Amino acid sequence: MLLLIGSFLGFMVIGVPVAIAMFVASGLYLLVYGIAPDIIIAQRMIAGVESFPLLAVPFFILAGNLMNIAGVTGRIYAFAVALVGWMKGGLAQVNIIGSVIFSGMSGTALADAAGIGTIEIKAMRDHGYPVEAAVGVTAASATLGPIFPPSLPFVIYGMMANVSIGALFMAGIVPGVVMTLLMMITVAIMAYRKGWGSDAPFEVRKLFAASLEIVVVLAVPLSIWLLTLTGLSLNLSVGVALLALIAVDWYFDFSAVMALMTPVILIGGMTMGWFTPTEAAVAAVIWSLFLGLVRYRSMTFRGLAKASFDTIETTASVLFIVTAASVFAWLLTVSQAAQLLSDAILAVTDNPWMFLLLVNILVLIVGCFLDTIAAITIIVPILLPIALRLGIDPVHFGLIITLNLMIGLLHPPLGMVLFVLSRVAKLSVERTTIAILPWLIPLFVALFVITFVPAVTLWLPTQMGLIR
Incomplete structure (x- = not known):
């Protein structure tokens, strides 16, 4: 155990990338102790990515x-x-709402930060906000990406924990709403204290138009339900509703109705059993292509090629981490390291609430040093069996792990959102870190609520019959 974990941490300290550090540490362990043939590394790497749920990863990345x-x-x-x-502090509130909507398409915090976050930081700076305020609220709102469905960390966790990915997606909705409200309250308090005003005039016409877009989107599932009551088949009802939506959108030329429909289509399709969460990723790509090529006609073939190559690059890095982590996690089990760590935790406490408190502390620290995907693939095989022994629901546990790791993305030394926003805002890492610190308060409050009030997470998937 000392060789395996010690060499991994040693490589990390000298700056070796996480995936390579895990891969080399695993190879050294097999070379020194000879517990299995060298070919086992290749076999475990292939087994780590030979999974149908992992097909969702490249498609969700491509959709974003x-x-x-x-x-x-x-x-x-x-x-x-x-x-x-x-509202007061208007663009900061816009930052949060924009991330909520975009999270229903991207599934990752980095996509939020690098995509819509770039637009939001520039707008806030142009309106006179301190760059630190723009960076802080953008970082905090980016954590919503993997909490609202769809979510790449949920896909990886569901595969590792053998838990329904659909249940995880539904479980993230109420916690995401809680996080959104806490962040908006934080903005309101900061706006009052710092004297931030509104950034757009209050116009009934524009507010009505935006509200009408929400109504149109919500009317789609309602109209499907009403049409089925008249005796139409479900498939025909959906077809009629979508055709009506397209016609209304084209006539009124709404700004974002079709974009707002993305999470509705994904969640509705999974709820009605049309497609699995993995197939939902393909549906997200098809809808993105429809928006870019047909509805908005803003997508060029050069842009399409760039998005494809960016997806290949990102997918390769994510799946390489998964393969290396699968070998490392297997060796943690074979070397009895996982069992020793499990026994050590249970020796400290067998109280589920105290265990969750310890998990929060541990995963917050781990999230500062490890990539999210690598952290999930290493932590879950060790901690989930303990959680199950203590009667903790694996879906609830997945939300806790994911939110902790999202907070870790905002911290040095390896917080990727921290580095992305530092580059976007042209701030030093130190100044970016200080800018993010006040926004940890609503995130920690949300983490406390999600950890110790399981109903916040489990109510919706239970009502939908996804878990018992």
């Missing part, structure tokens, strides 16, 4: 990239300005 090049992020931003830009 397509939304960016199709100009959907700009439409979402304009919609959010019309909806909440008139």
